[in-house]
Amino acid sequence: MKVVPSARSPLSLVAALVLAALAVLAVFAPRADAATDVSTIARALRESPVYVDPEASGLLSQADAHALQERIEKADKPLFIAVLPAGYPTEDLFTDLRTATGVTGLYAIRLGDRFDARADSSVLSRTAVRNLVTSVQGEDDVKTQLDDFTDRALANMGGSAPASWGSSGGGGGVSTSALITAGVVLVAGGAGAYTVVRRNRKRHEEERRAALDRLRVVVDEDITAFGEELDRLDFHPAEPGADDAMRGDYERALDAYDRAKSAMAAAARPEDVRPVTEALEDGRFSLAVLAARREGRPLPERRPPCFFDPRHGPSVTDAEWTPPGGSPREVPVCAADAGRLKEGRDPAVREVDSDYGRRPYWEAGPAYGPWAGGYFGGGLLPGLLIGTMLGGMMSAPAYASDYGSGYGDFGGYEGGDVSGADFDTGDFGGFGGDGGGFGGGDFGGGGDFGGGF
Template identity: 75%
Template sequence: MKAVPRAAPAAVRRAQSLPALLLAVLALVAMTAFAPGATAATGVSAIADALRKSPVYVDPAAGGQLSAVDARALTDRIEASGKPVFVAVLPAGHPTRNLFTDLRTATGITGLYAVRLGDRFDARADSSVLSRTAVRNLVTSVQGESAGTQLTDFTDRALATMHGRAPSSWGSSGGGTSTTALITTAAVLVAGGLCAYTLVRRSRRHHEQGQRAALERLRVVVDEDITAFGEELDRLDFHPAEAGADDAMRADYERALDAYEQAKQYMAEARRPEDVRAVTRTLEDGRFSLAQLSARRAGRPLPARRPPCFFDPRHGPSVTDADWTPPGGAAREVPVCAADATRLADGRDPAVREVDTDQGRRPYWDAGPVYGPWAGGYFGGGILPGLLVGTLLGSAMATPAYAADYGTGYGDFGAGGYQGGDVSGADFDPDDFGGGFGDGGGFDSGGDFGGSGGDFGGGF
């Protein structure tokens, strides 16, 4: 007798009635939760994959160095701190050549990387998370300790001083979970996703409105700069065909004219506040070309390339550095034009560039964060932090949220570069991770970490 197909179980019928989106999320969660464990391996890719999911990795062949209980305790300690510390415990025979550089590249996350290899220990970190000097001293302080004590002491001391945040990928793996839990989790994810989408759209609209307002405020100041440069060109009284003009003078003049036209074009095309940086950088190039032209016509030595006058870039390239102390701030050297250098030497106030604010006219460095891109184009990233430290603009640019609103590239204010936990891939300074375990390329001196005659004593 032919068998009659049995009705689908009630649980299956219920599952089939779920919305398509919920089923898709459920399938993804289930695949992750019930996937078989990866086979043990000591390759860098396998270690990196494990560290992206959890801060502590113990190679199966090195289980005798750190017990499962101690590894779990160390994992909990790091995760509770919210800091990007990565710890790998490997067997003594693991290859050490380029270990830290390769591990950092494969993991792709900014942070502090510590490796216990047999009875040896070493560490490296992105400089935005922890300085090389700090890492070196921390490693030295725990040499000779047992694995559990060493890793715990090192971690505790590092957590007290390091920067950054834990990567969001930690805790993304897990063991088996009941079907009910999976369905509940999937439903929460779907509902949360809809709420998050609404909030993100609202936040994005608010952010875009703020960006447009900031750009319009910058547009006023930049248009003044472009106009001032155009007036300089009009006053120049130079003609390429005039007596005494040579090819070098004509080239200077042409570069200045090109800078004027390009600055206008860049400003017309600007869509975000950070786009203004290209405008002011171009104007700075144009003014330097005019300074060269002036020197050639007067028969003077060509000027060295210097930043513009700090007090007002419209004054042109600086000619010297002068001591200046902002109200309530610390003294620092700033590049100044000849006229402002004379004013300061005579005890008078410099001619400061002021801009409109809600509180009236203020010096640009006390007018809010919107002027960061404007100043960044004139002064570049290298010298700007030292010029602005202690000012309202400098303080604003030191915050992690600044780059999201006004762009990056204005120098290291203590929070520059990728922060700990950021997925930066291979974008890191190889000098931060070079050498290790006697392979050379260590900190500062270029020697190995703790090798014979090295900087750190002890020797592995």
């Protein structure tokens, strides 16, 4: 019987390494082009995350570029930034640069006074890229714009930095003989493919453990808050006026509290957090029903918790809310937040820790997806988060493998992997479907990137 190799068999990995070697040779082979051709930029980005063209040195100082480089390398994310002169040709620039660099990642370009970015969908979704670009579009100062974009991108993107950043000797060109030697090593390294996969798997597991540790702090706060609600309840099953329905509500709330604690104690991966917040949501609704019975009010309908902070309890109505840079949408809110919004004040938003300080949970990175998913299940969450950074991350293919289902599935290239020309050019074309990436030269024109969103 003929055995067909799997998509990720050692044979296919060797073939991928051969293609990667050819891509390296093609990218770095000596050329007679101008000093700022795409190959020159690509070569620099394979050695360092930040490239400043000599003709654009007035836009970003060497010290600022170095500080930006160190920040990206410390974060260990595949973010590439190029600062180019205003007259640089824009046609197919992102696609050509991604092809020449050959590394999966997020590519941002400041070109004169214009700015734009593209990314492989395994690293960051198109929606998230669009939101990130829009969030910094009005900033004229190059350093400020790139710093802000970098901070927000690093907090939301997936993947890890390419190994080539740590292997560069810095500065000058690369000899052809050295490249040929590297190519031979790559081709002969098929036996090492398994080692690479194991190393990537270990790195991903470490990232997921770190995400779970961050989630644990937030969930423990939620569990503690619910426990305090139970303590303040001042209800006893044997008190005068208590009936079986009330006792049932109270018992369900206590059971939810115990389920949440047990589930969190057993959590081993970020997605294991979802049952915890599902239990807390169920417990808070039981308390709301119990309160209505004790006060003789009509029983509340089953509604999702308050969008701004699920600890506020079940929502009582829907209110219009617009995230920064996003579109208006109806979100479930508690009575207190509904009053704040009606008066033109800000709601009481749940902020959590991120790599860059306290942020609303929908701006704090993909690790908070399982936490929010437990509170807002039943298909409700995507509609609430559309246009936010968390919503953009959750729509990316990389999200499922890192924070949802799909553990152990290493299909596709991860952020920072060398893929050569093997990537979806649609990720680097115009958001409006023009395919060129700049809408016929409209590069970052007032927020209309690549033919419009």
